[in-house]
Amino acid sequence: MEKEKLESLIIDFIDGKLLEDERKIVEQELMRNPAAYKLYEELKEVMQAMHTASRLEPSANLKLQFDKMLAEEMQQQKPAKTIFFQPVFYRVAAAVLLLVLGGGVGFWISRQQQQAEELRAMKEEMEKTKQMMMGMLDNQESASQRLMGANVAYKTIVKADDEIVNALVNTMNEDPNTNVRMAALEALSKFHSQPHVRKALIASLRTQKDPLVQIALIHLMIDMKEKGITEELKRITTDDEALPAVKDEAHVGLLKLS
Amino acid sequence: MRRIMTTITLMTLSIGFMQAQEYKVAKSSGRLEIREVNHVVVEGYSGNEIVFTSRSGKRDDDERAKGLRSVSANGLEDNTNLGLSVVDKGNVIEVQQLKRMDGPEITIKVPKGVTVSYSHTSPHGDEIEFKNVEGEIEVSTMHNGVQLTNVTGPLTIKTVHGDIEGTLNASVKAPISIVSVHGHVDIALPTTVKASVKLGTVYGEIFVDPEFKMDLERTENNMVKFSSDTVTGKINGGGLDINLSSTHNNVYLRKK
CATH class of the missing domain: 1.20.5 (Single alpha-helices involved in coiled-coils or other helix-helix interfaces)
Incomplete structure (x- = not known):
């Protein structure tokens, strides 16, 4: 089978x-x-x-153990509940933090923008001042306006750009009014550490015919300890056209600089 | 009685004729450029024409020159019968005298809005005088001094050998720049004026009336800023730019 x-x-x-x-x-x-x-x-x-x-029935012991285990499990679930609560708290905290951070960033950006705005406003203001100054320097009708222009340059402009320097140099060398020339020289003397201003001042001594400006220039050069002008000073001391007062200053300059 | 009346009338008339030596330009703005005119007094007044008058009187009259026209080697024409050439160029009126030396004594009355520019280089002539002028004054002289009486400015005045003396009005206008090489600069100013003053000399001295409360310019560290030859300070908190300087002589700032 x-x-x-x-x-x-x-x-x-x-x-x-x-x-x-x-x-x-x-x-x-x-x-x-x-x-x-x-x-x-x-x-x-x-x-x-x-x-x-x-037909197997669970033993009493087994049941007891199981109950115990269940209770334990339930007990363990209570702290689990708090664990569940904490992320909510964290989330709220995170949200608040994010809000604050966002606000902060926003504030920072707006401040940055404000600063940029202020900077731009300042630049605009400077540009305006510059244009006003240039306009005044260019006023052929009134010497006092040109003088004011040079005074504005002297008082308000911190660092002169080429345009300003050229305008002032032009005024110093060409203006029909001595007082205006002197004011332009004074404004330029404020920027004498800028190399091209220094160069323009030295060059002006060669062409300047106005005795007052000549004297002021020689004084400025002495203050600047500009030794490069000794040849020019020698020329002035022998120049027939130069005023005695200018020659005197040239002699003083030669004594002090060499 | 009647005879006396007629004599008086005649006398006044003749005086009137003598003073009628004048020339007028209808201008109440623009620039009056006076060049190389030796004897000039400029007076401010509230009219609307520029009036030239001669103070020389009959002295210069020449019977022989009657009916003739005065011309000069520098191409000028006496269009005023004052020994002056006055040329109206629109915004600018040019005034020159025909004679190279000496020349007529001229009084010029100018309205408020006229800018007066005076330039002079020859060793001839007197001080140039400005009285009660309420407009801008520009002066550039080589030898002549400048006398200012009760003017407002703005002033740009420069002379090489001349002295500059003057009193400024309470309604003074900036800028004021007065410089001399060899002459002194002596300016009287009302004590109430708010001004930023700069007083400079190289070989001279600087004098200021004690009634002017001068705040000397200070550095960032609140130290008085000294320079070799310039005093910079503020009167009544500062304001109008006033620059007085003499290279070889003294500078005086006194109260009016």
Whole structure:
């Protein structure tokens, strides 16, 4: 008899589900075949175990332990709840922080913009002053306006750009009015540390015909300790056109500078 | 009685004729440029024409010259009968005298809005005088002094050898720049004027009336700023730019 068929037959036999003739066949087989009997024995044991297992009740101890475990688990879940709350707090904090940060950044940007605005306003103001000054220096009608222009340059302009310097140099060398020339020279003397201003001042000494400006220029050069003008001073001391007072200053300059 | 009346009338008339030696230009603005005129007094007044009058009287009259026109080597024409050439160039009126030396004594009355520019280089002539002028004055002389009486400015005055003396009006206008090389600069100013003054000399001295409360210019560290030859300070808190300087002589700032 095939093993599988026998097995199922034996299982049915154990369960008592077989018909009369089938039960007889199985009994005969069990009597005759020790291997079948052994299989019957094993199967019976397994099936009995299965039966007892299906009826297995959890022990009181097990239940107690389980309850305990459950309680513990529930206990552990309480702190878990607070853990759940904390991220909310953090989120609020983060939101507030973000708001403050955003506000701060916004404020900073606006301040930056304000500063830029102020800077631009200042620049505009400077540009205006400059234009006003240039306009005044250019006023051919009134010497006092030109004088005021030079005074504005002297008082308000901190660092002169080329345009301003050129306008002032032009005024110093070409203006028909001595007082205006002197004022332009004074304004330029404020910027004498700028190399091109220095150069323009030295160059002016060569062409300047106005005795007052000549004297003022020589004085300025002495103050600046400009040694490069000694040749020019020598020329002035022998210049027939130069006023005695200018020659005197040139001599003083030569004494002080060399 | 009647005879006396007629004589008086005649006398006044003749005086009137003598004073009628005048020339007028209808201008109440612009520039009056006086060049190389030796004897000039400029007076401010509230009219609207520039009036030239001669103070020389009949002295210069020449019977022989009657009906002739005076011309000069420098191409000028006596269009005023005062020995003066007055040329109206629109915004600028140029005044020159025909004679190279000496020349007529001229009084010029100028309205308020006229800028007066006076330039003079020859060694001839007198001080130039300005009285009650309420406009801008520009003076540049080589030898002649400058006398200012009750003027308002703005003033730009320069002379090489001349002295500059003057009194400024209470309604003084900036800028005031008065410089001389060899002459002294002596200016009287009302004590109430708010001014930023700069007084300079190289070889002279500077004198200021003690009634002027002068705050000397200070550095950032609140130290008085000294320079070799200039005193810079503020009167009554500062304001109008006033610059007085003489290279070889003294500078005086006195109260009016």
